[in-house]
Amino acid sequence: MEKKIWLSPPHMGGTEMMYIQQAFDGNWIAPIGANVNAFEKQIEEFIGRGHVAALSSGTAALHLALVLLGVGKGDIVICQSLTFVASANPIVYQRGIPVFVDSEPETWNICPDALERAIKHCINKGKKPKAIIIVHLYGMPARMDEVLTLCNHYDIPLIEDAAEALGSEFNDRKAGSFGTFGIFSFNGNKIISTSGGGALWSADPALIKKAKFLASQARDPALHYEHSVTGYNYSLSNVCAGIGRGQMEVLRNRVAQRRANNAFYQKALEKLPGINFQKEPAECFSNRWLTALTLDFQQSEISPKKLIAELESENIESRHLWKPMHLQPVFKDAPYFGGNIASGLFHSGICLPSGSGLTADDVQRVTHVITKLFA
16 A cells, blocks of 8 residues: 555654754753743744744643633633634633634635624623634635724724644734734644644733743742742743744745645646635635635535545545534534534535645645546
8 A cells, every 4th residue: 555645744844853952952841941932032033023922732822812811701702613623612711601603605714794793792692702713724814804893893802813824924914913812833733843832922022921921830929839820831841842943944835835735736626526625815825734625516426525535545634624613512502603604614625635745746646536536
């Protein structure tokens, strides 16, 4: 059998071991050290504005954002439905109430019209949302102009879940730098990886300073261990940050490779009946973390399940699009606003192998299997 082609494996840049060795040589393997400081600085410089806290995961970053916004028991947080569950779980950590919103068909991200209906409904019920969480799905920026207009009009803080979108842009501004907070993930399958890790961004240095305080168990300045508020063990290790330093050095190359994969797939598959790719509006620049497409069963009689099985039989990993949160059993009682765009994308969509280390032979092999199935 031919080698396995994975969906989005980590891909090292070459200098990671040098920074890891520096951590060991200096005996700084804890969640402090030169690598952590340098990694945060690299992210800040790449984004071009604001301040960053390096953390143990993107989920930790999102959780801290909600804590810093004062989300507590019974507070409403509006969240995009078509996303990974980590976008919504931190709402429950804070004993908040998630309210889910449908997608719009172009970028597949939060629908501004449905978002405004959700906001108005909550306000009319006397429960103004404490925050809005939008997601830049598969690296594609959401319709930020419209989202920001709503957030500003109703005075609701915005959290950008840019876990999948490091390197993406909206109107030449980096994704994750529009809201009160932006969160990034460096999990093993992301466009760059620290094995496990994440980051919290904000334009407000005081918020990032407090995030770092909370992430290191909220220890007060005292000679002994004094704690006035609840803290968390969310800091990133100096070793993992060393991996991140090496990864940041090749981030632009990783974005270019992912976009090249996407362009190849689109050109090779565009004439097959019923295949439609996630679109990139003129104001958007997607890192194309994953190449995602939908299948029209009426045109081809090929379902995502059938295509995934065919690819797997050839040792090629693929997967369905995210199952919307409002369809998940854990959130079965949560309010939902919108129609059937998100559910339709879930039932018709598939993600193809998109790793930065894919070779020309790899992507040709993937497209050959798909083309053969459509023949």
